[in-house]
Amino acid sequence: MVEFEPIVGRYATFEIGGRPNRIYIEEAGQGIPLLCLHTAGADARQFRHLMNDAEITKDFRVVAFDMPWHGKSYPPEGFEDEEYNLTTDGYTDTIMAVARGLELDQPVVMGCSMGGRIVLHLARVHADELGAVIGLSGADHQQPWYDTQWLNRPDIHGGQVSAALVSGVIAPQSPKVYGWQTLWQYMQSGPGVFKGDLFFYREDSDFRGKVASIDTSRCPVHLLTGEYDFSCTVEDSERTSKAIKGSTFTPMTEMGHFPMSENPDHFRTYLLPVLREIQRTRSSASNQKKAS
Amino acid sequence: MSIEGALRTFMADAVNASPPLVQRGTLLNTVFLMGIGDESFYVTVRDGRIESIETREKPLQAVSFSVKGGIDAWNDFWQPVPKPGSYDILGLAKVKRMTIEGDIKVLMTHLRYIKEVLAAPRGKMGALHG
Numbered sequence: 112m113v114e115f116e117p118i119v120g121r122y123a124t125f126e127i128g129g130r131p132n133r134i135y136i137e138e139a140g141q142g143i144p145l146l147c148l149h150t151a152g153a154d155a156r157q158f159r160h161l162m163n164d165a166e167i168t169k170d171f172r173v174v175a176f177d178m179p180w181h182g183k184s185y186p187p188e189g190f191e192d193e194e195y196n197l198t199t200d201g202y203t204d205t206i207m208a209v210a211r212g213l214e215l216d217q218p219v220v221m222g223c224s225m226g227g228r229i230v231l232h233l234a235r236v237h238a239d240e241l242g243a244v245i246g247l248s249g250a251d252h253q254q255p256w257y258d259t260q261w262l263n264r265p266d267i268h269g270g271q272v273s274a275a276l277v278s279g280v281i282a283p284q285s286p287k288v289y290g291w292q293t294l295w296q297y298m299q300s301g302p303g304v305f306k307g308d309l310f311f312y313r314e315d316s317d318f319r320g321k322v323a324s325i326d327t328s329r330c331p332v333h334l335l336t337g338e339y340d341f342s343c344t345v346e347d348s349e350r351t352s353k354a355i356k357g358s359t360f361t362p363m364t365e366m367g368h369f370p371m372s373e374n375p376d377h378f379r380t381y382l383l384p385v386l387r388e389i390q391r392t393r394s395s396a397s398n399q400k401k402a403s
Numbered sequence: 404m405s406i407e408g409a410l411r412t413f414m415a416d417a418v419n420a421s422p423p424l425v426q427r428g429t430l431l432n433t434v435f436l437m438g439i440g441d442e443s444f445y446v447t448v449r450d451g452r453i454e455s456i457e458t459r460e461k462p463l464q465a466v467s468f469s470v471k472g473g474i475d476a477w478n479d480f481w482q483p484v485p486k487p488g489s490y491d492i493l494g495l496a497k498v499k500r501m502t503i504e505g506d507i508k509v510l511m512t513h514l515r516y517i518k519e520v521l522a523a524p525r526g527k528m529g530a531l532h533g
Contacts, residue, residue: 256497261511268512275514279491283484338487341494 118162120183125208127179127187128201134209135183136176140168143242143393144218145386146210147175148226150248150369151312152273152305153296154182157223160289160375166383170390171219176209178202180304182296195307198315202229207237217242219389224248224343224368225312227334231322231351238330243389245382246334248368250347251318251354259313262306270298273305280368282339284377293372327357331392333385334358337366361385406439406531407458413524415446415453424523425451428516433509434464435517438471439531446520453520468505470521474531476500483526492521 117139124133137155139162147158155175162173177184180195206229210218219242222230227249234244257276263269274297281290297305325332332355336348345362352360363370363381370378404412418424428451437444445464447454470492472480479489479500488494495501503510510517 254497256493261507266512267508272511272514275518276493278515278518279494283490339490341488341491341497 116159116163117168118159122183123212125205125212127205127208130187132179132187132205133185134176134179136174136209136213137162138172138174139163140171140173142170142172143390144210144213144215145171145173146206146215146218146220147173147371148206148220148222148229149175149178149181150224150226151308152181152277152300153293153372154178154300156182156296157293157369157372159372160378161371161382164375164379167379167386171386172215174213174215174218178205180301180307186301195303197225197308197311199229199232199311202311203232203236206233207240210240217393219243219245221245221247222249223371225308225316227343228312228316228318231318231325231332231355232316234325234327234330234332235321238326241330242393243331243333245385245389246332246348246351247370248336248340248343248348249334250336250343250351251322253312253343253347255313256342259306259309262309263303269302269305270300273297273300277342277368280340280342281373282337282365282367284365285367285373289373289375293369322351323354323356325355325358327355331389332358333361333389335361335363335370335381335385337363337368337370339366340368342368359385359388404529406442407444407456409524409528410437410444410446410456413527414520415456417523417527418453418520424516424519427451427519428513431509431513431516433467435505435509436466436469436471437521438469439477440474448520451516466505467509468503468507470501470503472501478528478531480522481525481528481531485525492518 118137120137122135124131149155149157154177158175180186220230227246230244230246274294334348334352336345349360352358361381367373431448434445434447445457496503
């Protein structure tokens with residue numbers, strides 16, 4: 112008999128924007144809910160290593176879902192005549208629908224790339240429902256480095272060009288097998304999905320000037336970015352962290368844009384201290400509540 | 404060894420000796436330009452193989468796209484383990500240490516292949532001098 116990994120996957124339907132969306136959710140572990148958001152054009156397989164890390168799953172219920180249109184989550188009914196464009200409101204509604212639908216108690220939301228961007232919005236508008244946010248490869252704004260029109264054309268293979276574009280933000284030190292698995296998800300992505308996610312990233316989420324209003328006493332903010340990430344640079348994330356009073360920023364050496372997917376062994380050395388700090392803060396807040 | 408000789412050995416020969424890489428470029432037939440410092444290298448690709456690398460421009464030669472950078476940019480790109488910011492031509496272009504121009508559609512259609520061709524000499528070129 113084969114040995115199963117601890118990851119369990121299930122489907123549930125959530126109403127988002129007035130439409131039913133059947134969403135695929137994976138999870139492993141118990142304890143503090145850690146709700147994970149995948150990058151643009153990819154899916155929740157990016158968090159497979161975290162879910163197999165017993166030191167994390169002994170204290171955290173790691174939950175990761177495929178956004179609609181991604182992975183094993185179908186697009187909503189009628190998608191065949193729609194052009195997918197993710198918006199700040201749509202993305203927020205999706206995340207909160209999943210968090211509330213799963214009845215997660217003060218979840219820690221950890222997002223990468225576009226996920227690292229949206230957590231800055233969540234910390235601002237849903238601080239009281241969240242335990243903390245962690246932004247991986249995230250910042251309030253980044254400079255674009257290619258035209259997204261190349262991503263969805265009948266005369267260019269969308270999966271191949273998407274993977275080839277992001278191959279350069281995976282660090283050379285990351286294990287090749289994990290790097291290529293990360294790229295495989297981009298190769299598999301549905302037509303126009305990566306492009307549609309980048310509508311949020313490029314057009315609908317310039318949070319410069321807005322992040323300063325985040326109250327980290329209500330919702331702690333932790334940012335981590337890899338030095339080989341030229342899409343969201345260490346400078347971008349450091350600038351963002353400086354604008355958010357009380358936030359933390361950790362630059363990661365020998366790391367690219369997909370830390371949890373491309374180099375889990377190296378990433379956990381940076382993530383574990385952040386998780387421990389979140390545990391400590393959460394425990395302290397809980398004790399204060401009991402005392403009052 | 405001249406840059407032209409080094410490119411023939413460490414880029415053209417290396418690419419042509421890799422059947423999987425040649426297969427990935429099997430539908431590409433083009434001439435693209437590599438600008439390294441003040442020198443220009445015309446790289447002819449035929450069915451995924453590097454057919455020639457020439458420094459002499461033919462009259463009215465058709466070039467689809469160009470990737471140009473200073474000597475230092477290419478040196479950094481071709482380090483065995485490039486430093487952050489020097490690992491990818493698009494990353495170098497973002498910070499304007501390289502420029503990529505011309506028929507970008509050809510580049511994008513075959514982006515993985517072209518990136519792998521340009522990276523083939525990594526760790527082998529030695530320090531280029533202008």
